[in-house]
Amino acid sequence: MSKQTKIRRITAPEIAARKGKEPIVSLTSYHAHTAAIVEQHADFILVGDSLGMVMHGMENTLGVSMELMIVHGQAVVRGTKRALIVVDMPFGSYEESPEVAFRNAARIMKETQCGAVKLEGGQSMAETIRFLTERGIPVMGHTGLTPQSTHVMGGFKTQGRDEDTWPDLIADAKAVEEAGAFASVLEGVVEPLARKITEEISIPTIGIGASAACDGQILVLEDMLGLSDWVPKFVKVYGSLGPMIEEAVRSYADEVKSRDFPGEDQVYR
Numbered sequence: 330m331s332k333q334t335k336i337r338r339i340t341a342p343e344i345a346a347r348k349g350k351e352p353i354v355s356l357t358s359y360h361a362h363t364a365a366i367v368e369q370h371a372d373f374i375l376v377g378d379s380l381g382m383v384m385h386g387m388e389n390t391l392g393v394s395m396e397l398m399i400v401h402g403q404a405v406v407r408g409t410k411r412a413l414i415v416v417d418m419p420f421g422s423y424e425e426s427p428e429v430a431f432r433n434a435a436r437i438m439k440e441t442q443c444g445a446v447k448l449e450g451g452q453s454m455a456e457t458i459r460f461l462t463e464r465g466i467p468v469m470g471h472t473g474l475t476p477q478s479t480h481v482m483g484g485f486k487t488q489g490r491d492e493d494t495w496p497d498l499i500a501d502a503k504a505v506e507e508a509g510a511f512a513s514v515l516e517g518v519v520e521p522l523a524r525k526i527t528e529e530i531s532i533p534t535i536g537i538g539a540s541a542a543c544d545g546q547i548l549v550l551e552d553m554l555g556l557s558d559w560v561p562k563f564v565k566v567y568g569s570l571g572p573m574i575e576e577a578v579r580s581y582a583d584e585v586k587s588r589d590f591p592g593e594d595q596v597y598r
């Protein structure tokens with residue numbers, strides 16, 4: 330009888346222990362097939378609420394529902410074996426109280442079998458982060474530019490340009506750490522502030538638009554693949570899937586019209 334070794338997933342504490350060691354590699358993914366590719370090279374995969382904008386054409390992330398996060402979270406967990414899967418808590422599912430946050434985070438974990446959740450906010454969410462982590466839910470924080478607060482911030486604005494705002498942004502990151510988060514996304518902050526925060530907190534900072542000073546990096550997969558029409562300045566485009574898809578679709582359309590497709594190989598005789 331052959332003994333099958335079960336591939337074990339990377340855990341939240343293993344991500345936390347990477348601080349000061351090799352940089353943590355992460356990308357978003359919303360589907361089973363892309364997640365399977367991404368996990369070959371990434372430590373964790375985020376099922377981000379950016380899926381509302383990237384996959385569903387929304388203008389911001391506020392319209393994303395629990396159901397949408399769960400459906401995509403399930404797809405990504407099914408498609409992967411090794412990476413830690415982190416699912417974003419959508420706007421409105423956690424801010425009201427620690428109890429509401431626990432109910433929704435537990436539902437996400439039960440229904441998707443993901444390994445952790447992520448929520449936006451620093452000092453204001455510290456009590457909630459503690460409430461969840463003390464009850465068995467690993468939490469990833471997210472401070473700096475927090476897209477769910479776009480209407481309060483007045484848009485997706487880089488944070489920390491004015492040094493007077495640093496103490497509050499540093500306090501946010503520290504509050505997340507002290508509340509028991511295992512890592513924290515640091516989005517859209519100027520490099521010297523990202524460096525300072527990374528030095529001052531004991532959990533890994535996962536940067537997006539926050540310089541190479543962070544302990545790890547994350548990008549939206551579609552952005553780095555060249556599938557997005559527009560990308561923020563912090564994105565490096567590593568692929569050109571958009572033009573590749575267009576080229577393939579054009580060839581197909583041409584061959585349908587010329588009746589070259591289906592050809593001999595695609596016909597049942």
Ligand SMILES: Nc1nc(=O)c2c([nH]1)NC[C@@H]1CN(c3ccc(C(=O)N[C@@H](CCC(=O)O)C(=O)O)cc3)CN21
Pocket residue numbers: 378379382383390474476485486487517549552557560561562563
């Ligand atoms: N496709 C996609 N990629 C992302 O990185 C992303 C999403 N969607 N949705 C959720 C949030 C929103 N994000 C954004 C969106 C826009 C800017 C932006 O317009 N940045 C300006 C800088 C403005 C300033 O400096 O104040 C830029 O020009 O890059 C930044 C982050 C990051 N996240």
Ligand SMILES: CC(C)C(=O)C(=O)O
Pocket residue numbers: 357375376377378379380417471514516537547548549
């Ligand atoms: C950009 C990352 C950090 C995110 O929160 C998302 O994809 O929703």
Ligand SMILES: [Mg+2]
Pocket residue numbers: 377378379417476
């Ligand atoms: Mg998000």
